[in-house]
Amino acid sequence: MIKISTVAKLGAATLLSTCVSLANAGERVSDFSLVDAKGRFFQLSRHADHDAVVLFAQDDSRDVRKAADDIAELAAQFAGKKVEFLMLDSTGRADKAELREAADKAGIELRILIDDTQLVAEELGLTRALEVAILDPKAKELVYRGAINDRFAEGKKARRASEHYVADALTAMLAGEDITAQFASNGDAITFATNEIMSVSYANDVAPILEQRCVTCHQEGGIAPFAMSSHQMVQGWSPMIRETLITKRMPPGQVDVEYSSQFHGVNHITVEETQKLVHWIDSGAKNLDGTDPLAAYEPHVEKWGYGEPDMIVDIPPQTIPASGTVEYRNLVLPLDLPEDKWVKAVEFVAGDTTVLHHIIAWAQAPDNGKGGAGGAFGILNQGIGLGAYAPGNSINTYPDGAGFPLEQGSGLILQMHYTTSGKETVDASQIGIHFWDEEPERPILGGSAADLEIDIAPFEADHEMVATKKFRKDSYLTMVGPHMHYRGYDANFKLVYPDGREEEILNVPNYQFNWQKTYDFKEPKYMPAGTEMVFRATFDNSEMNPYNPDPSAEISWGEQTWQEMMFGFFRYVEADEGE
Numbered sequence: 293m294i295k296i297s298t299v300a301k302l303g304a305a306t307l308l309s310t311c312v313s314l315a316n317a318g319e320r321v322s323d324f325s326l327v328d329a330k331g332r333f334f335q336l337s338r339h340a341d342h343d344a345v346v347l348f349a350q351d352d353s354r355d356v357r358k359a360a361d362d363i364a365e366l367a368a369q370f371a372g373k374k375v376e377f378l379m380l381d382s383t384g385r386a387d388k389a390e391l392r393e394a395a396d397k398a399g400i401e402l403r404i405l406i407d408d409t410q411l412v413a414e415e416l417g418l419t420r421a422l423e424v425a426i427l428d429p430k431a432k433e434l435v436y437r438g439a440i441n442d443r444f445a446e447g448k449k450a451r452r453a454s455e456h457y458v459a460d461a462l463t464a465m466l467a468g469e470d471i472t473a474q475f476a477s478n479g480d481a482i483t484f485a486t487n488e489i490m491s492v493s494y495a496n497d498v499a500p501i502l503e504q505r506c507v508t509c510h511q512e513g514g515i516a517p518f519a520m521s522s523h524q525m526v527q528g529w530s531p532m533i534r535e536t537l538i539t540k541r542m543p544p545g546q547v548d549v550e551y552s553s554q555f556h557g558v559n560h561i562t563v564e565e566t567q568k569l570v571h572w573i574d575s576g577a578k579n580l581d582g583t584d585p586l587a588a589y590e591p592h593v594e595k596w597g598y599g600e601p602d603m604i605v606d607i608p609p610q611t612i613p614a615s616g617t618v619e620y621r622n623l624v625l626p627l628d629l630p631e632d633k634w635v636k637a638v639e640f641v642a643g644d645t646t647v648l649h650h651i652i653a654w655a656q657a658p659d660n661g662k663g664g665a666g667g668a669f670g671i672l673n674q675g676i677g678l679g680a681y682a683p684g685n686s687i688n689t690y691p692d693g694a695g696f697p698l699e700q701g702s703g704l705i706l707q708m709h710y711t712t713s714g715k716e717t718v719d720a721s722q723i724g725i726h727f728w729d730e731e732p733e734r735p736i737l738g739g740s741a742a743d744l745e746i747d748i749a750p751f752e753a754d755h756e757m758v759a760t761k762k763f764r765k766d767s768y769l770t771m772v773g774p775h776m777h778y779r780g781y782d783a784n785f786k787l788v789y790p791d792g793r794e795e796e797i798l799n800v801p802n803y804q805f806n807w808q809k810t811y812d813f814k815e816p817k818y819m820p821a822g823t824e825m826v827f828r829a830t831f832d833n834s835e836m837n838p839y840n841p842d843p844s845a846e847i848s849w850g851e852q853t854w855q856e857m858m859f860g861f862f863r864y865v866e867a868d869e870g871e
Contacts, residue, residue, distance in 0.1 A: 314415065314416075314417040316417070317435060317437060317471070317474065318434070319434055320431070320432050321416060321427065321433065322535070323432060323535070324411075324412050324539060326380075326405040326406060326407055326412065327405075327406055327548060328404055328405050328406065329386075329391040329395070329403070329404040329406060330388070330392070330403075331548050331784065331796075331799045332403070332782060332801060333781070333801040334403070334405055336432065337429065337432070337539075337836075338832075338836045338837070339429040339836070340429050340836060341374065341430075341835070342374045342375065343373065343374040343375060343428075343465070343466055344374070344375045344427065344435070345427045346366075346376065346377045346425070346427075346458065346462070347378050347379075347380040347405070347416070347418070347426075347427070348377070348379050348423075349382060349418040349422060349424070349425075349477075349482065350379045350422075351482065352394060355478075355479050356479070357398040359422055359440060359443075360399045360400050361399070362440055362441060362443065362444075363400065363402065363440070364401070366458060369459060370459075375462060379400060379402050380404075380405050380412065380418065380425075381405065381406050381407060382407040382410045383482065383483075384408060384410055384484075384485065384563070386408065388550070391404050391406070392404075408549075408563050410482075410484055410485060411538060411567065412538075416437065417434075418437070419484075420477045420482060421477070421479030421482065422444045422478075422479035423438065423477040424437070424438060424457075424458050425437050426458065426461055426462065426465065428465075436458070436461040436465070436471055437474065438477065439477040439478070440457065440458050440477075441457055441459075442457075444478055444479060445457070446475065446476040446477065447475075448475070448478070455473075457475055460473065461473075461474075485564075492568050492572040493581055494572065494577075494578065494579040494580070495582075495584070497568050499584075499589075500585070501565045505543060505565070506542075507589065511593070513593075515645045515683065521587065526586065531573070533569065534573045537569060538570065540802055541804075542561075543560065543561055544683075546560070546801075547799065547800050551799060554814055554815070555812060555813060555814065556811075556812045556814055557687070558811070596639055596641070596724050597686070597687055598639050598687050598689070598724070598726060599726070601639065601725055601726055602726055602727045604722055604723070605625060605722065605723040606722055607643075607708075608625075609718050609719065610708060610710065610719045611716070611717075612647045612710050612717050613712060613716055614713070615712050616712060618712060620708065620709055621706075621707075621710070622707055623704075623706040624703055624706075625704045625706065627701075627702055627703055629698060629699075629700050629701065631700050632697065633727045634696065634698070634727060634728040635678065635695055635698055635725055635726070635727060635728075636726040636727055636728045636732075637679075637689040637690065637725075637726040638653065638687075638723065638724070639686060639724040640681030640724075641686070641721060641723075641724070642686070643720040643722075644717050644718070646713040647711060647713050648709075648710060648719050648721060649709040650681060650682040650707075650808060651680060651706055651707070651709075651721065651723075652677050652680045652706070653677060653679050653705070653706055654678055654706075655678050655697075655702055655703075655704065655705075656704060656705045657699055657702055658699060658700070677738065678704070680808075680810070682807070683806055684807040684808065688810070689812060690863070691736075691865065693732050693733040694733070694734050694770070695736060697735055704723070711853065734865045734866065734868075735865070736770070737767075737864050737865060737866065738771075738862060738863040738864065739861075740759075740761070740860055740861045740862065741760055741761040741825050741827040741859075741862070742827075742858060742860065743757055743758075743759040744849045744858075746847060746848050746857075747846075747847075748831050748833045748847035749833070750833065750845060751843050752831075752833045753832055753833070754832065755830065755831040755832075755833065756829070756830050756831075757829050757831070757858050758827070758829075760824050760826050762822065762825075763819050763821065763864070764821060765821050765867070766819070766820055766821050766866070767821075767864045768816035768818055768867060769817040769862060769864045770863045771811060771813065771861075772785050772798050772860065773808075773810030773811055773861045773862075774803060774827070774859070774860055775808065775857055775859040775860075776803060776805065776856060776858060776859075777805055777853050777854070778805050778837075778839045778840060778841055778854070779831040779839075779847060780803045780830075780856075781830040781832040782800060782801050782802065782830050783800045783803050783827070783828065783829040783830070783860070784796060784798060784799040784800065784827075785797050785827055785862075787817070787823055787824070788824045789819075789820065789822075789823050797817060798811055805839060805853070810861065816865070825860070827858075827860025829860075841854045
């Protein structure tokens with residue numbers, strides 16, 4: 293390790309090769325995931341059906357604009373081949389809208405991946421704009437790193453390209469031949485967050501991040517597969533920690549960072565925190581501080597995260613077999629309310645998280661007789677849900693001044709969904725209900741933008757669906773949440789206002805069925821009468837989807853996880869007249 297005082301004297305490439313494990317041509321690289329300038333998700337391993345992935349390092353320099361035609365010609369030359377061409381912005385200061393605008397002006401039509409942590413460029417050794425990395429996505433191997441052609445090569449002064457390094461390398465790669473010429477790019481140097489590489493401390497940097505972001509789940513008895521209870525445990529699991537960060541599997545339920553601040557309880561880890569953790573792991577995940585904060589840390593475990601409920605409902609114990617398919621279980625539970633109540637919040641405590649996939653709770657009025665199943669939705673035809681549980685989502689709150697009415701004598705209708713775990717078990721979950729002391733100003737309402745006409749062809753990789761819902765009265769939107777099954781890939785919500793203006797309000801680029809989150813706005817969003825909600829979702833029924841139970845199946849709507857759903861759930865309250 294070099295001394296901090298010498299950093300300023302070293303170039304980016306020298307510094308990175310000293311502090312970070314760089315991949316050289318012919319060496320394996322990590323799987324990685326990035327979000328592009330349009331908010332869509334990219335993962336290297338999900339392109340293993342391609343022969344090559346080509347990354348062009350970019351910045352906002354004049355040289356990148358000059359190279360637009362060269363890049364377009366290169367992409368056109370390999371059109372029809374299984375080669376994916378992408379731009380990679382590793383400047384660390386990228387703004388999606390600005391990137392899209394700059395690309396339009398330059399005539400660049402390729403997807404622009406945003407390497408906000410700079411970790412992908414670091415590992416690939418991309419230190420200059422217009423440097424190119426050719427990857428074999430199936431082997432996860434770096435095949436070529438260097439200039440596009442002799443117009444943009446170090447030491448070359450060609451005004452028109454006559455030596456086409458990347459084209460030659462791709463041609464050789466596709467033919468199974470060796471790649472020889474590799475020239476460095478002459479583009480501007482990329483500025484990296486080098487200070488973080490040099491100064492990460494386990495006790496002062498790493499442990500506090502883990503305590504804040506991870507230990508809630510990664511503790512004894514938690515839902516995570518191991519406890520972050522000491523440096524030794526973290527060091528042993530550090531390769532997996534690194535992999536889940538680089539591929540954006542953790543923290544779970546990630547939304548596009550542009551929207552994370554407007555919702556309650558979003559799992560989020562900052563760029564700086566990710567850099568610190570990965571750099572620390574890459575340097576050996578050592579503890580050189582003489583103290584172990586995680587070993588001394590005692591997690592504060594509360595059964596009820598929203599506080600002690602006013603009413604606790606014990607769900608009858610459910611015996612779950614070791615294997616096989618468990619049909620949805622529909623339960624009707626009396627509440628024995630002595631008087632009318634208004635619900636403020638609903639919380640679920642899972643009995644056995646290894647088998648419980650979700651609970652949806654509806655209110656059953658005492659005189660409506662809605663206890664049975666029927667219709668296309670089964671018991672989903674009961675109207676607005678009182679609340680729901682799924683991994684990562686256990687607390688359901690309503691905004692100030694709004695509540696859910698429960699009449700005296702009301703009951704609960706529960707939809708219970710279980711998956712088997714390999715051993716027989718019993719789930720005994722609970723529901724905690726919090727009441728308002730006084731009647732709130734308005735009732736909470738809800739529904740979904742949904743489409744039941746699902747028809748996804750076998751092996752179809754990019755099946756897009758759109759559902760809409762129009763609000764007839766002035767309203768405040770309080771919650772949105774996407775719901776799909778294992779083929780769900782990404783989803784977003786936007787509002788189309790009566791004047792034609794459009795606003796994206798949530799983007800989930802990496803939808804994960806195992807983390808069914810809903811998103812409560814910190815400040816409810818006003819929607820004038822006539823506003824239309826548009827819910828867009830993409831499904832991946834290909835072999836490249838690692839969660840796909842059977843890519844050869846033709847997929848239609850159904851309640852079981854190997855079938856599909858397409859719901860954009862929401863909650864709202866109607867505004868007072870003239871509000």
